[in-house]
Amino acid sequence: MTEVSAVPLANENHRHEEFNQMDGDYSRDSANFESSMEINESSNVIKEEPNNGSFEENMKNGTGNGHGPEKEQLKSPKKEDGYESDDDIPWAQRLAKAKQNGSGSEKKAKDKDREKEKNGKLKKKKKEDSDEDEEYKPEPKKKEKRKHKEESENDYSEDDYKPAKKKQKKDKEKTKKTEVKKEKKTSSGGSQSQSQSQTQSPKKKKKQEDEEDVWEWWKEEKKPAGVKWNTLVHRGPLFAPLYEPLPSGIRMKYDGKSVDLSPATEEVATFYARMLDHEYTSKDIFNKNFFADWRKVMTSKEREMIADLKKCNFEKMAVYFKEQGEKRKEMTKEEKAKIKEQKDEEQKIYGMAIIDGHRQKIANFRIEPPGLFRGRGGHPKMGKLKKRIQPEDVIINCSKGGDVPQPPPGHKWKEVRHDNSVTWLCSWTESVLGSHKYIMLNPSSKIKGEKDYEKYETARRLKKRIGKIREAYQEDWKSKEMRVRQRSVALYFIDKLALRAGNEKDTDEAADTVGCCSLRVEHIKLHDEHDGKEYVVEFDFLGKDSIRYHNFVHVEKRVYKNLKIFMENKNGSDDLFDRLDTAMLNEHLRQLMDGLTAKVFRTYNASITLQEQLAKLTNPDENVHHKMLSYNRANRRVAELCNHQRAVPKTFEKTMENLQNKARHRELLDSKTIDNFQYKEKKKEVKEAKREKKDAKSGTAAHEKAKKKYQRLKEQLEKIETQMKDKDENKQIALGTSKLNYLDPRISIAWCKKFNVPVEKVFNRTQRDKFRWAIDMIMNDEDGDSYEF
Template structure:
């Protein structure tokens, strides 16, 4: 072991683990650094400034769709996933090595270390230039700062965050004091009861039975055991049912059919409100009886027609069906430029393709001569692509009736697999389909992108089912790998995929009781953290100056996790994506810029680049300098004396089940809860929705739930602006109609009122008119098709094409009308008995729609860098969204899509507007 002077932190050089920090930190090191970086005290930290888009990263984005309250498609943010037909399952954390000693963990190959100058001992300039282009500098608009604001938003939010953290400290102390007081009272009651038991029966005083007192607060009951009040509707139904005596029921005639109210009341009575009985749930046994029908396998491969072949070096060749299927995987996706232009994707695909060719004898030309495929560059997959693309277009062009029939046929075949019977209750299954074979896309810069995902057979699948239930029959000629009866497991089927060796699971749907209970427990655990957050923060702030290296590293990690919502992180093997989190950060992932700015740059979850510049407490900055001190270099771990499992074990000493990820949920929910308390939302529904989104945005910024700007964001904004321009044009036409009705109105209103809006010009008007004419034609066609579908369904004859052509003349008339208006510069009034009053009323209605659309556009643009969907769905307690909805009378549909309403059914039904996190 090498020793050092008092001014240097001793480090140990190990071949297995690179450079490792010493056990302790001499006091002189802290003193020396304090002289270098003098500070006036605590630095206001905890707010980061996220830079803009990372231009050189290819990330699959969401498809366009209806804009929900959070400004994203379908009311929720979709995962950055690869384009795939199959649905993925939640993967098991088989790659985690938390419990292994550091010396036994797999290491990434470290890049060569540059030679350091002797005077660069405490310099923290990046030693290696990142391959990816650095993001552009952040602008005020990108973090939501108003151009006329005198104070940057980061400063405003830093003060707000400090206030929220002080409120958290005060709340934690109050909860503990109340619990202590309650415990003391209960103990005293038990003592009094014991004393009374010792008194002879003759001497016991008889007490009068007191009238029932007002129900006491349940604040002393543990959060996870509190049961929300049953809805008034349910109470009324129950009272009504009890009030009717059996004798009264027997009297008179019973109605043959029940009313809708009766059926609704019965359905509500039968509903299993599990969130009111969470204390009765067993923590180990998840079910007593379980029945299901297994899984649905993808269809077997259908060989290509004989005239469609892979071309190698200009020669069409025939392949074995197994090899042809793999060639088809690649050929079918030639239009996916992001994948087929990726060298790693192509290299991995060709490696697996060649392995299959070696097993099946490669290819043959038309004369039966063997053709050995050796070079990827000589392969031409275009004929395969053209075949599959034509098939896609055929399917797309099918009449709506046929599409509907095919869907109905598919739904009928899958119906037995969509639900299972769980403890006698029908529950929806989340994903019962086995993922079809194909090419693995991965996310971000995954090293295995392009590899072949093999077809999963029944022999690989283990089913979990009740002992007395009928075991599903496997496909003919096959058998299941294993049948289990594990009552502690919540999965129905599992298998191991070949790419990463991860286990795939068939689970219940998000709307099921089990999934709902999991979400409920997750948020209740975050509520539980309310009681302990002040002690945790006090302890880690103290340990930031600990002499013990392991303690100081742990305290610094908890600080970063709490303040900046970093994930804990786990070690990865060399064949896995090089994604990291807080505990697994390496030297090159952190750059220090005096006096107290830390720059994070690494691949985070799903191989998405995480780039963030944050201001930290001076002591934290100093600690990171110590953890990066020479002779550490690229490839060496910063927190080399800390593992995720050790960190979570320490956190669990404060509260049972506390892990690093609970901080993200707690911070987001607690912040939103505090913002809601001070909120006074008024105005229209869109304005109230924007108020909610503004609060959600602050949560996302404060908790660092950020994202790079989506590639399609500019296009979506342009589309929304076009919609607004279309309404402005519609408004302008109505104003021109006013002149047609009363020529004197122009003088009364002034010429400016009737001018074409400045954002529109004559060229735009002509293009928009063409769009309106084409849109009208499409509407006529769709209506015609729908009516024909109805006629066929009723057994009548379809309308002929002549009828469609007659209807399309209406669009031709509209086209002529626009041409006439452009030529004459006049717009004739439309409708029955047009009047100035009617036209003004129409103009006002359109103006309201324009204002609403402008609010939505502004909201969406402000959300471009903030992951509101992530905050709202995963980290903010859904009950807080329900509180806002009920408190300010906004339909819950504006915040949760249908899928989310099913997922958070327990939250919607369990709280009122007075509920607090």
């Protein structure tokens, strides 16, 4: 199951065609070009929001933010759609550059830029670079000059989204807005959100739509770059419940004897006890890390006594927790309802923030409880103690004024700040890796939604330029400069295989995983010929979350030869791209297109693949059920491309086993079980055939026969395999991640619209909340019909 077959995207030409064909879909209207120098300069000036009534009520004390009602935005020349030539560096960006260079004219700035580019190239030009088979000495360390200074502003100049088309419908839409509720409201009577005319499945309980207000931010003007909010009010984090010491009968044993531990020591012991039947506790690093950290919280007496983890017996604790778990399950309805009510209450109080006058859900308002760090893969820090977070560790970020959240009694915050250039509400430093953790808003919020929208807009812009970009990097395969060649080959992988960028990482701090730029020689194998294709690169490495990426990919001859060169005179543990890192790559990409980075390719290729596959697989005459099958298959192609396959879930295997046993006993075979039997049977046959083939003397007729049989059976097996795969398509591969993070929701929704599939079939409640902007844009806009499927 680990092997990823080469995805259909390998066919470059085909893809090119598709892109052009579908220009109308993944395209945009001419930019609504709002940026101006003034605004860029004063990006942190706080601007008063156009207020809606409830705002004041929510913000009882006003917000002494010192914001003035200034709202002048300089009109700048509208940029035409296009983006074709080299001259299309966004206007505002050029200005910024010009300023940096101390030159007033954008023209000059550009020239200077070109000069720099040239200089950089000349400087690098060495004798080593002759031609394709040049000899090149790998650098022991990658050290490349960064030639250009970064842009100082994130300007949104060129391709800001347009506020959705101003249609007359808008007024009607307005009525959909649910009331913004006051914080105080306790009357949670459910019957007031009748105005919701949304496509709601009738059987779904009216899930009290009272929480979040519908903020149609995509119809509003955008804030100047860098300003994330004008007012932000929230209640701070909800801390983990305090530790409750175990009942006196429940004790750990050391060396066979029950021991009383101090509360702190006991607490940490319970973390371990809870994980006893997890694989983690069998790992040396885990135990070593745990024990070291545990000892740190022990009293000196305890430390003296407890010297060996192996002599610790947590069994009694573990059993106790299991019992508690059982008890929880067996609680009465009333008890359960009570707990739920409590949770809802917490959600109401802590789970909401008011941002620019709108109530928005918070994603993770509960502070992570203490526990043992569960790193993935071979993480060097696994088992370390994740300490309890106290108010004194927490930084609060919110509006100035009286609505600053109060710390729990007897405590104070680490800091309260009012930084509207960031989106987080609270932050703290986590104790294992020392990295930052944040409380942020839910994906349905404006702040997240807008960012998501921008992401897909960038991907759309890439669509228009991808042809040229591909031409350019293919040209670079022949470059005299090794650094350029490496860059172009890496980019090719990122584009073709949707690899991640691959930042360097510290192996003392994290598991040894790689992405494109950090690939090492040992991660690829070159096959002059494989499976009937020539120039095949075999990738085999651990990527994010230590998920294996294993793929055989046919590549162009030039790429193949380049790889050979890159690998010359290197050890397996040497970097494949020794003259490249993500910073350089992204800097190059930024020069090709505003906002372009490595990850945009993943978004773009995922989205275009979905659209392409939907076009190919959808049959308008089929029923909704079949159409959904097609949709899921298209989605699955994307998941394959992104390598979002999860190991066959344990539950799935178990299910199969159970089914089989049942079936045997009751002779009641359902189709799933039959498939599974067939499959296993066939597999056995194949194995046998293989052995027969092996046993038969080569050259003899028997051998030939066995070989044929083997081939035939193998094919049959493959057929069954794919059939099963189809049936269980949604279980073998995790579609969720690509659906949530890579697929432009507008494609899915436009597809629904065109083929009369209810959106609810494709997106569940949460997803619809997250993608409300897209649903609105497509469903209420004739643009929605311009997608070609």
